[in-house]
Amino acid sequence: MERNLATTIFESLASGVRLDVFRLLVKKGAEGLVAGEIASTLELPPTNLSFHLKALTQAGLLTVTQEGRFQRYRANIPLMLELINYLTEECCAGHPEQCADLRAASFCADAVLPVESADSPTEIQQGDSA
Amino acid sequence: MERNLATTIFESLASGVRLDVFRLLVKKGAEGLVAGEIASTLELPPTNLSFHLKALTQAGLLTVTQEGRFQRYRANIPLMLELINYLTEECCAGHPEQCADLRAASFCADAVLPVESADSPTEIQQGDSA
DNA sequence: TTAATAATTCAACTATTGTTGTATAGTTAA
DNA sequence: TTAACTATACAACAATAGTTGAATTATTAA
Numbered sequence: 001m002e003r004n005l006a007t008t009i010f011e012s013l014a015s016g017v018r019l020d021v022f023r024l025l026v027k028k029g030a031e032g033l034v035a036g037e038i039a040s041t042l043e044l045p046p047t048n049l050s051f052h053l054k055a056l057t058q059a060g061l062l063t064v065t066q067e068g069r070f071q072r073y074r075a076n077i078p079l080m081l082e083l084i085n086y087l088t089e090e091c092c093a094g095h096p097e098q099c100a101d102l103r104a105a106s107f108c109a110d111a112v113l114p115v116e117s118a119d120s121p122t123e124i125q126q127g128d129s130a
Numbered sequence: 131m132e133r134n135l136a137t138t139i140f141e142s143l144a145s146g147v148r149l150d151v152f153r154l155l156v157k158k159g160a161e162g163l164v165a166g167e168i169a170s171t172l173e174l175p176p177t178n179l180s181f182h183l184k185a186l187t188q189a190g191l192l193t194v195t196q197e198g199r200f201q202r203y204r205a206n207i208p209l210m211l212e213l214i215n216y217l218t219e220e221c222c223a224g225h226p227e228q229c230a231d232l233r234a235a236s237f238c239a240d241a242v243l244p245v246e247s248a249d250s251p252t253e254i255q256q257g258d259s260a
Numbered sequence: 261t262t263a264a265t266a267a268t269t270c271a272a273c274t275a276t277t278g279t280t281g282t283a284t285a286g287t288t289a290a
Numbered sequence: 291t292t293a294a295c296t297a298t299a300c301a302a303c304a305a306t307a308g309t310t311g312a313a314t315t316a317t318t319a320a
Contacts, residue, residue, distance in 0.1 A: 006143075006149055011141075011144035014140040014141035022217070023219070026222070029222035035296075035298090045279085046297065047298080049297095052278095053297095054299095069287040071296080071297065080217070088156060089153070090157045091156055147308090165266075165267060166266065176267065179267090180267065183267095196316095198317065199316070201266080201267065
């Protein structure tokens, strides 16, 4: 993982609103939520939520699939695992075995599989188009 | 973990400088480094490094012990574990067993034990004095 | 005590981020 | 096509974070 990506991910979680959004979507797992459901659950104005969803999605922490007029968001758990691996590289002064448990952790790996839908949703990659 | 602490931790890692500092100290493990060693390793002006060390320490990610005229910094790995647990609470829509591996991870747990020193260093708790 | 060293604090400036209201793009149904 | 709805993009302002140099505190050694 590149340093810039890591700082972007941390920055995208350095806001109470975005942290609430990400944790909510981690809880929902593979089901995810559409933007309106997130807004009503967290009681946020749509404009403000959109701002934060964009930040999280551009950091790669969320994926988006379009379902008709809805946008469904899901947490990108594998990216979180990569981030943790980045933090623990060459960990503990030459004793990497101390980190083995964490580095091998699976962390909800199935949470990124998209749910089947009648609208045959299309993946939207908003990675780093900025 | 409280939400404010979590966002403070993420914010403290949302800077390239602070991320470099934290990863460097994770690599050093229980040995840690004094401020001057960090400054020379990362080629940072002491004033700027001090600013970032303060942010990391106030977030709880670093611990400081005084050794004579030196300040030795170490990474606080258990806090990182708490943070990961906070992210995975009620994970994956009622299937918490999918996260079991990560939540049980030990992640360099011995990295916080202070190294013995002739100066009998004293713990300095800079947690939330602000 | 005096000088040298390690690290931090303070103040000023620059740069970036967060919030809100309004306007726009795309989707659905009559 | 028109109207209603979902969600995002844009622009303006308010608030916060980052960097630097000079001054300060604390420790060590002569």
